[in-house]
Amino acid sequence: MVESAPTSVRIAAVIYLVAIVAFVLGPLAVVVGVSFTAGDYITFPPQGLSLRWYEAVLSSSVYMGAAITSLKLAVVVTISATIIGASVATVIHRGRLPGTSVLSALFLAPLVLPTIIFALGLLIFWSAYFGRTSFAALWIGHTVIAVPYVIRTTLAVLSTSDRYLEEAARTMGAGPWKAILHVVVPQAMPGIAAGAFFAFNISFDEAIVSLFLRSPEVITLPIQIYTQLEYSPDPSIAAASALMIGLTVVLIFVIDRVLGIQRVAG
Amino acid sequence: MNKLRTDLLIAAPGFLLLMVGFLIPVAGILLLGVRDANGVLTATHLSRFLTDPFYLEIAWRTVKLSLIITALCIVAGFPLAYIMARGSARLRLWLIISITLPLMTSVVVRTFGWMVLLGRGGLIPDTLNMLGLVRRNYSLMQTETAVVLGMTQVLFPFMVLSILGVVMRIDIRLEEASRVMGCTFLKSLRLVVLPLAIPGVIAGSLLVFTLSASYFITPSLLGGARLPVLAGSIYETATRTLDWPFAAAQSIILVVGVLMLLIPYARLSRRANG
Amino acid sequence: MNAVQLDNISKSFGNVQVIKNISLSIAKGEFVSLLGPSGCGKTTLLRMIAGLEGATSGTIHIGGKDSTRLPPELRDIAMVFQSYALLPHLTVLENVMFPLRMRKIGNRAEQRDRAVAALKLVQLDHLTDRRPRALSGGQQQRVAVARAVVSSPQVLLLDEPLSNLDARLRESMQEELILLHRQTGLTTVFVTHDQEEALSLSDRVILLNGGRIEQEGAPKALYSVPRTRFAASFMGSTNLIDAELQPHGDGARALLSDGQVLLLRAKHSAKKRATIMFRQEDAILAPEPDNAALSRGALIASVVTQIFLGARTRYVLDLGGHMIRCLAPAGQFYAVGDKVELKISPDSIHVLED
Numbered sequence: 001m002v003e004s005a006p007t008s009v010r011i012a013a014v015i016y017l018v019a020i021v022a023f024v025l026g027p028l029a030v031v032v033g034v035s036f037t038a039g040d041y042i043t044f045p046p047q048g049l050s051l052r053w054y055e056a057v058l059s060s061s062v063y064m065g066a067a068i069t070s071l072k073l074a075v076v077v078t079i080s081a082t083i084i085g086a087s088v089a090t091v092i093h094r095g096r097l098p099g100t101s102v103l104s105a106l107f108l109a110p111l112v113l114p115t116i117i118f119a120l121g122l123l124i125f126w127s128a129y130f131g132r133t134s135f136a137a138l139w140i141g142h143t144v145i146a147v148p149y150v151i152r153t154t155l156a157v158l159s160t161s162d163r164y165l166e167e168a169a170r171t172m173g174a175g176p177w178k179a180i181l182h183v184v185v186p187q188a189m190p191g192i193a194a195g196a197f198f199a200f201n202i203s204f205d206e207a208i209v210s211l212f213l214r215s216p217e218v219i220t221l222p223i224q225i226y227t228q229l230e231y232s233p234d235p236s237i238a239a240a241s242a243l244m245i246g247l248t249v250v251l252i253f254v255i256d257r258v259l260g261i262q263r264v265a266g
Numbered sequence: 267m268n269k270l271r272t273d274l275l276i277a278a279p280g281f282l283l284l285m286v287g288f289l290i291p292v293a294g295i296l297l298l299g300v301r302d303a304n305g306v307l308t309a310t311h312l313s314r315f316l317t318d319p320f321y322l323e324i325a326w327r328t329v330k331l332s333l334i335i336t337a338l339c340i341v342a343g344f345p346l347a348y349i350m351a352r353g354s355a356r357l358r359l360w361l362i363i364s365i366t367l368p369l370m371t372s373v374v375v376r377t378f379g380w381m382v383l384l385g386r387g388g389l390i391p392d393t394l395n396m397l398g399l400v401r402r403n404y405s406l407m408q409t410e411t412a413v414v415l416g417m418t419q420v421l422f423p424f425m426v427l428s429i430l431g432v433v434m435r436i437d438i439r440l441e442e443a444s445r446v447m448g449c450t451f452l453k454s455l456r457l458v459v460l461p462l463a464i465p466g467v468i469a470g471s472l473l474v475f476t477l478s479a480s481y482f483i484t485p486s487l488l489g490g491a492r493l494p495v496l497a498g499s500i501y502e503t504a505t506r507t508l509d510w511p512f513a514a515a516q517s518i519i520l521v522v523g524v525l526m527l528l529i530p531y532a533r534l535s536r537r538a539n540g
Numbered sequence: 541m542n543a544v545q546l547d548n549i550s551k552s553f554g555n556v557q558v559i560k561n562i563s564l565s566i567a568k569g570e571f572v573s574l575l576g577p578s579g580c581g582k583t584t585l586l587r588m589i590a591g592l593e594g595a596t597s598g599t600i601h602i603g604g605k606d607s608t609r610l611p612p613e614l615r616d617i618a619m620v621f622q623s624y625a626l627l628p629h630l631t632v633l634e635n636v637m638f639p640l641r642m643r644k645i646g647n648r649a650e651q652r653d654r655a656v657a658a659l660k661l662v663q664l665d666h667l668t669d670r671r672p673r674a675l676s677g678g679q680q681q682r683v684a685v686a687r688a689v690v691s692s693p694q695v696l697l698l699d700e701p702l703s704n705l706d707a708r709l710r711e712s713m714q715e716e717l718i719l720l721h722r723q724t725g726l727t728t729v730f731v732t733h734d735q736e737e738a739l740s741l742s743d744r745v746i747l748l749n750g751g752r753i754e755q756e757g758a759p760k761a762l763y764s765v766p767r768t769r770f771a772a773s774f775m776g777s778t779n780l781i782d783a784e785l786q787p788h789g790d791g792a793r794a795l796l797s798d799g800q801v802l803l804l805r806a807k808h809s810a811k812k813r814a815t816i817m818f819r820q821e822d823a824i825l826a827p828e829p830d831n832a833a834l835s836r837g838a839l840i841a842s843v844v845t846q847i848f849l850g851a852r853t854r855y856v857l858d859l860g861g862h863m864i865r866c867l868a869p870a871g872q873f874y875a876v877g878d879k880v881e882l883k884i885s886p887d888s889i890h891v892l893e894d
Contacts, residue, residue, distance in 0.1 A: 005451045006450075006451055006611070009451055009452065013345070013349055016345060016346075017346075017349065017361075020342065020346055021361075021364050023342075023419060024364055024365055024367075024368055024419060024422070024423075025364055025367065025368070026379070026383065027368070027376055027378075027379025027380050027382075027383060027416075027419060028367065028368060028371060028375070028376065028379055029379075030379045030382050030383055030389070031375060031378055031379045031382070034382055042382055043387065044382050044383070044388065044389055080283075083279070084279050084280045084283055085280075087276045087277060087279065087280060088276075088277055088280040090276060091273045091276050091277040091280075094273060096269055096270060096273050097270065097273050097274065097277070103277075106284060106289075107280065107284060109288070110288060112473075112476065113292065113521075114476060114477070114479070114480030114497070114520060114521070114524070115480065116480050116482060116497045116500055116501065116517070116520075117292060117295060117480070117517045117520065117521060118288060118291060118292055120295060120500060120504050120510075120513055120514070120517055121290075121291030121292045121293075121294050121295040121517075122287065122291045123504065124291070124294055124295065124298065124510050124514070125290060125291040125294050128294075140283070140286065140287045141287065143283060143287065144283060144284075144287040144288050147280070147283065176268075176269070176272050177272075180276075201370055204372075205370070205371065205372035205373070205375075206372075207372060207373050207374050207483055208373075208482075208483065211483070211501070211505075212501070212504065212505070221372075222372045222373075222374045222375075225372075225374045225375065225378070226374045226483065226487075229374065229377075229378060229381070229487060230487075233381075237378060238378070238382075241372075241374075241375040241378055241379075244371065244372055244375050245367075245371055245375060248367065248370050248371050248372075249367065251370070252363060252366060252367060252370060256359075256363070261359070261362055261363060261366060262358065262359065262362055437623060437625065439621045439622075439623050439625040440625050440627060440628075442590075442592050442612070442619075442621070442625065443619065443621055443625035443627075444627070444638070444642075445591075445592070445611065445612040445613050446590055446591075446592070446612045446613075446615075446617060446618065446619045446697075447613075447618070447638050447639035447642050447643075447687070447691075448613045448639055448642030448643040448691075449613055449642050450611070450613055451611075453613075453642070458627060461629045462628065462629055
C-alpha cells in the first residue's frame with residue numbers, strides 16, 4: 001500500500017514526521033541541553049559547556065535527600081505493586097470468580113479516574129484516620145496507580161499463553177500453589193517484569209499524588225523540582241531533570257527488551 | 267469451591283488495597299462534597315461553585331482548553347497512527363519509543379522543557395521575533411497557547427496509541443480494494459480508513475479529554491495564576507485554603523462534568539461500532 | 541487489441557526476484573487462470589496488473605493503454621480479493637455502488653440501478669441494506685463479485701476468490717462464475733492454486749513455477765500432455781516413472797528396471813533415459829493373467845495397499861519396483877499382495893522433457 005502512495009503525499013509525510021518528533025522530543029532535548037550550561041541562568045542554547053550543575057545537584061543535600069526518598073519509595077512501590085498486580089492479573093485471567101469483568105474494571109479504574117480526585121480523597125482519608133501524611137501514605141497512593149499497569153502487562157502475556165498448562169501441571173501432580181509457582185508465574189514472567197519496571201518508573205516520576213500528600217519529611221524528586229520551578233529556578237533543575245530523563249530512557253529500553261514496547265503500548 | 271477460595275486468597279491483597287487506597291477515599295470525596303458539618307445532605311458547596319462567576323470562568327476555561335487539546339490531538343495523531351500502522355516494523359518501534367518517552371517522563375520535567383522554550387528569551391519567542399512577528403522580550407508563558415502546547419505534547423501519545431490499535435486491525439486489503447475501485451490514496455484514507463478508525467478516535471478523545479480536564483501541574487506552571495483551571499483550583503482549595511468540602515465539591519463537578527460530556531460521546535462510539 | 545498485454549515483466553522484492561521476465565497476452569473476453577503453488581508469483585502478477593505492486597521492469601498494457609506507471613485507481617480494472625475486502629462500514633448496496641461513485645459513472649439514480657442489477661446477477665438483490673458482517677461467507681463472496689462486475693471493467697481480476705468457501709459452496713460458485721462470465725463477457729484473470737478449479741473454469745491456463753511460465757494452454761491440453769515433471773505432478777495425480785526408452789516400431793518402448801516393457805506412441809529415435817508419465821485414471825486393472833496373456837507381454841503389478849473412495853477404489857501398486865497409483869471401479873476388488881494385470885493405452889503415456 002505504501003508503495004502506491006503518491007510522491008507528494010510521501011514528502012508531506014516525511015516533513016510531518018520530522019515536525020511531530022521535534023514537537024514531542026524537543027522539550028526533553030532542551031532540558032538536557034540546558035543542563036550542560038556553564039552559565040548561571042537557564043538559557044537555551046546553553047552558554048558554554050560544563051558539568052557544574054550536575055556537580056551542584058550531586059552535592060546538594062536537598063536534591064540528594066529527595067532522590068533517596070524517591071528511590072526508596074519507588075523500590076517499595078515496585079515490590080508491592082508487582083506482587084498485587086501479578087496476583088490480581090492471574091485471577092482475572094482465570095475468570096473463575098463471579099463478576100470478573102466488573103472486578104477488572106474496578107482494578108483498572110485508577111487509570112481512568114482523574115488522579116487528582118483520588119489524590120485528594122487519599123489526603124482527606126489519611127488525615128481523618130492517621131493524621132499527618134507520611135511515607136506510608138505515598139506508598140499506598142503510588143501502589144494504587146502502578147497496579148493497573150502491572151495487571152495490563154501481565155494480562156498481555158497471559159492472554160497469549162496456553163490456558164491448559166496449569167491444568168496439565170495439576171495432572172502431573174502439582175498442587176494449586178505449586179502449579180502457580182512453577183507454571184503460571186514463569187509463563188507470565190516477561191509481563192510481570194515489564195510491569196515492575198513500569199511501576200518503578202511511575203512511582204519515581206509521579207507528581208500529583210506526591211504533591212497532595214507531601215509533608216516536609218517526604219519530598220520526592222519531582223516535588224523538589226516543582227518547588228524549585230515555582231520559586232527559584234536555576235540550571236540545577238535541568239541537571240536533575242536530565243538525570244530523570246536518562247533513567248526513563250534506560251527503563252524504556254529495558255521494558256522493550258523484556259516484553260516489547262509495542263505490546264505494552266498497544 | 268476450593269478453586270474459588272484459592273483465587274479469592276490470591277486476590278485478597280489486591281482487594282484490600284483497592285478498598286483502602288481507592289474506593290473509600292473516592293467515596294469519601296463524593297460524600298464530603300454534598301454534606302455539611304453535621305453530615306446532612308446539602309448543595310451549599312456545589313452551588314457556591316456554580317453561582318460564582320469566578321469559578322464558572324474556571325470551568326469554562328477548562329472545557330475550552332480540553333476541547334482544543336483533544337481536537338489538536340486528533341488532527342496531529344491520526345496521520346501519525348496511520349504512518350505507524352502501515353510503515354515498517356522498525357519505523358513503528360522507533361516512533362513508539364519517541365512518543366512513549368515524554369509519556370513516561372515526569373510531568374514536571376516535560377513542563378520545564380516547555381518553560382525554557384516558551385519563556386522570555388526562549389527559542390520560540392526569539393524565532394518569532396526574528397521573523398518580525400512579535401516584539402522583543404515577548405514571552406509565551408502565562409498564555410493559553412503555552413498550556414495547549416504543553417498539554418498536547420503529553421496527551422498526544424494517548425490519542426496516537428488508541429488510534430494505532432484500531433488502524434492496525436484494519437485489513438490492508440480494504441484500502442487496496444478501494445484503490446482498485448477508483449479511490450485516490452487520500453480518498454481511500456478519507457472514505458475507508460477514517461470511518462473504520464472512528465472507534466479509536468473516540469476512545470482516544472475520551473482519554474485525552476478526561477486527562478486534560480484533570481491535569482493541573484502543566485497548566486499551573488505554564489499558565490500561571492492568571493489562568494486557573496478546575497484541577498488547579500481543586501489543588502489550591504485543598505492545600506492553600508484547606509477548605510476540603512469545597513475541594514471535594516469541585517472534584518464532584520469535575521467528574522460529573524466529564525461524564526456528562528463523555529456519555530453522549532461514548533454512545534456515539536457504540537453507534538460507530540455498528 | 542489485447543485486453544491485457546504484459547511484456548518482459550519482472551519484479552523483485554529486495555534481492556529476491558519473484559517474477560522473472562514474463563510476457564503474456566490476454567484476449568478480450570478470455571477467461572485465463574494463473575495456476576501454481578504458493579510462492580510461484582501468481583498473486584504478485586495479478587497485483588501488478590491491478591497496480592497494487594509496481595513492476596521492476598517491463599510494461600503492462602490494459603485495453604491497449606500503457607498502464608505500467610498508473611496507480612490502481614486510474615486503471616480500468618476490478619478485483620475480487622481472497623478475503624472479499626467488503627467495506628464493513630457500508631451496506632451491501634453502498635459497497636456495490638462504490639466503484640461507480642469513485643469513477644463517477646452515471647448519476648446517483650443510475651448508479652443505484654446498475655448496482656441493483658449487478659446484485660440481481662448474483663441473486664442478492666434482496667439483501668441490499670445489510671452490512672457485510674451480517675452475511676454468510678458465500679453471500680459476501682457474491683457481493684464482492686457484484687461489486688467487481690458493476691463497473692464493466694476492461695479486466696476482472698480474481699484472487700483465489702473461492703478458497704475461503706467450503707467444498708460444496710465452492711462447486712456451486714464455480715458454476716456461477718462460468719455463467720457470469722458467459723453473461724458479462726468480461727475479460728477475466730483468475731488466480732488459484734487448485735488445478736481442478738483452473739481446469740474447469742478457464743479458456744486458458746497459465747501454469748507458473750518459480751516466477752516463470754512453466755506451461756500454458758487450453759485446460760485439456762495442459763492436463764493430458766504436460767511437458768515437464770513439474771507440470772505433470774502439479775496437474776492432478778500422476779504416475780512418474782524413470783525408464784530407459786528405446787525406438788520400437790512406429791513409437792517407442794520403455795524398459796522398466798525389472799525387465800517389463802511399456803509401449804508408447806511417441807517416437808524416439810535414440811536410446812535414452814527419461815521420465816514417462818501416465819494418469820492414474822488411464823491405467824485399467826484386470827485380474828491376474830494366465831500364461832497366454834503373459835506371453836502377449838501383459839504388465840504385471842502387485843497390490844501394495846488400497847484406499848476406498850466411494851465410487852472408486854484407489855490402488856497403490858508395485859510395478860517393477862515403482863510405486864504407482866491407479867483407480868478401479870468399486871465393483872472390482874483386489875487384496876493386498878494380489879498380482880494384477882495393468883493395461884495402459886500407448887496414447888496415454890507421455891515422455892516428459894526433463
